[in-house]
Amino acid sequence: MKTVDKAFTVLDQFSAERTEVGLSELARLADLDKAATRRLLVALSKHGFIEQSAETRKYRLGQGFLRLARIREATVPMAQAAQSVVDWLVEEVDETVHVSVPAGAAMSTIAFRLPRRGNVINLVPADALLYHATATGYAFMAHATQGTLTRVLALKREATAAGTLTAKADVMAKIEETRAQGYARTRNSFEDGVSSVAMPFYFDQPDPAGAISIALPEARMTDERCAELLPFLREAIARLEKALTGGVH
Amino acid sequence: MKTVDKAFTVLDQFSAERTEVGLSELARLADLDKAATRRLLVALSKHGFIEQSAETRKYRLGQGFLRLARIREATVPMAQAAQSVVDWLVEEVDETVHVSVPAGAAMSTIAFRLPRRGNVINLVPADALLYHATATGYAFMAHATQGTLTRVLALKREATAAGTLTAKADVMAKIEETRAQGYARTRNSFEDGVSSVAMPFYFDQPDPAGAISIALPEARMTDERCAELLPFLREAIARLEKALTGGVH
DNA sequence: AGCGCCGGTTCATTATTGACACCACTGTTG
């Protein structure tokens, strides 16, 4: 199904930072022929998944995704369940919490909340979280099936902060460490000054469905603090998995 | 791009009422070969837009749509803008209000709210609203471009209540009436006992982007009441269009 | 005028696809 792959390659070029793209640029980004790209865009727009701006002639994602997203959420109310668990966990640990799920070439946040205090970690939802640069990513990779892990490790890795691991051997070692201790912990990996702990949660698949992460300023993240956070993280995982399996069927 | 059409034909079989479907049934619903259906499902699942239940082997929509829906909403915050206009309009008219947009074979609700009073019209969001059975649908059709209208009129029309129009001539007459008076008004069309008035709103396209509708029990819908509602509906349209064009760029 | 880029289109070439038979398995029926 090469055509379907190409259609999604085109759709994958859109992001919260690049919401509207012209034909030539889109073809370049997706590494496709311009004619093929246009054919795909026309086909997608016929179904409401792509719109073309009347004034700039650029293309953007269409309304159709809202509808399918609502149906998906009616099927598995993951965003909803995740948000309620996040709300609980933020109260308990008084730090920023987010839940992210694998989404193609990166992970994407489906729920988050900041604590009511001054010095906190902020994050932009709908931003892509790189597997090799986030605790969430390591939590996922460490428990993913072989095939999934291979696919993820084949992706390009760039450094986003001083502590980002990019060499495959380093990433593998970090995955091993994560697997051994049962949780992922990163420092200055996604962004300087940010520390995170994360654990994966499961739903109906051999791969983790995603991960819950607590993010805090590096200065506050001692071994003691980490040990305090872990039981809450575990409890949050249990609550989320319960909500997901209990709520459906 | 027949392949893309087929992929979306498969995706279109999922709805809030039918969230999980098996391979054979899906092939039957989409009127595709089982082998082709499976190839499509495998391709879609590779990108996270379809998942397969581990226990029932049935297929369901995947997480991917949440991500794209978030990006879409970051591009054009229509759901958000619609909700705030709905909130305002409900306060003013004290009746159920919803905003719906065309979504393939029907319209789908992106924002709604019930008033704080006893006898009101309820509605299930993510439910499909048929073009020929709702004020929203007539508001859209009456101002749609020729091509769009032809496509919509080619769809199957079934009656859902005593007053539903199904014959093409009747529907055309209703469209003419709607166009002439500048708003759509229905009685017992979607469901017995429900009356609605609706007007279309635009964003960046020749076709209306959707419609805002006020729904109330038939008994309350007199000509006087309708005349009262219209100015508020017009104001709501203006607010929504302003939010959409003002908010972007 | 000349250049470089844009969105969009054409059509001979080539790769994907559709249809169908088929497998293994499960649950039901007489």
Added chain:
DNA sequence: CAACAGTGGTGTCAATAATGAACCGGCGCT
């Protein structure tokens, strides 16, 4: 028990659909 009607899933190959280099006409810049 055997026959049957479902299910999910696979392999084959002629028929069909996607492909992409070259090409438009237009716009903005020098």
